[in-house]
Amino acid sequence: MSLSRRTLLRRAGGFGALAVAAALTAACGFQPLYGSSSARAGVSEKLAQVEITNIPNRYGQQLRNNLIDRFYRDGRPTMSPYRLEVGLSATEQKLALRKDSTAERAQLAVVAPFRLIESATGRALFTGSSRALISYNILEEQYASVVTVDNAYDRALVQIADDITNRVAMTLNNSGT
Template sequence: MRGLAALALGLSAAALSGCGFQPLYGEKGVGTAAAEKLNDIDISPIPDREGQKLRNLLIDKFYTSGRPGNPRYRLDVSVSAVEQKLALQKDATAVRAQLLVNAPYRLIEVGSGKVVFQSNSRSMISYNTLEQHYAAIVTMENAYDRALTDISNDITTRVAMYMGRGS
């Protein structure tokens, strides 16, 4: 039984190596890993407090060895959010809310000003609404933080995939 499992694992590994699969953050045979290419991207300032938080999350993910001195690309991101009240009670107060955060972004080649990649990242977070003022503020901030973390992960993955294609 173990021999059969080892054979199946070996065949799976052989099949993956022949299909062109390449690890996103690992080294390819020749060239630089996508994670290192993220160091060639300057992240533009993003307005508002949520934008600052998103930019800081992206900086933490993009720059493993310090900020770029002479970046080839610039990442422009904007953030917008909409809150929807859900689960209304008889007195029209909501006990549940949903936060939809939208972040369109563009990767621009600095030398030519050409947009080389653009996309949109979204995150939808549900949370309980609370009667106590401070607790309600903290709950909403936590929802924003979770949404911005999701968006930063998505942007990082998509941009790294683009950069890994040999741009």
């Protein structure tokens, strides 16, 4: 048997294993969260029924806007059966020092505790916390340094918004409401 035949058989075996894994995954009830099939229909509609409360400070407003972009595809809800309350805190830690003892690298840790609440009863359906760790360089020019820190916050808030959106969507999808 030539080397090319062996390679072809090995690749065919790999594709066969992949097909078996896909079939087993489908058989166990695994479903993508978003999509248009009738089993998954409604996740986007359920997210659109969640009122996102105000989050204090400038970065809180940015996080809320990121969440609004992900939750509301066709406008905000008028009567919301659910309410999402989100907090936000951030800490910066210097990681690397130059010879003159000034910081050269830093890490931003942003934590956002959140609760999904049923509006009618006030009962918490889901409580969680999302966290993002972003490293960035501390530049010597003041304006460039400010822009770098803002960019780090932007990246962290996008990660947190994605995480919160996915976790709330899974909760609403699994709650059977």
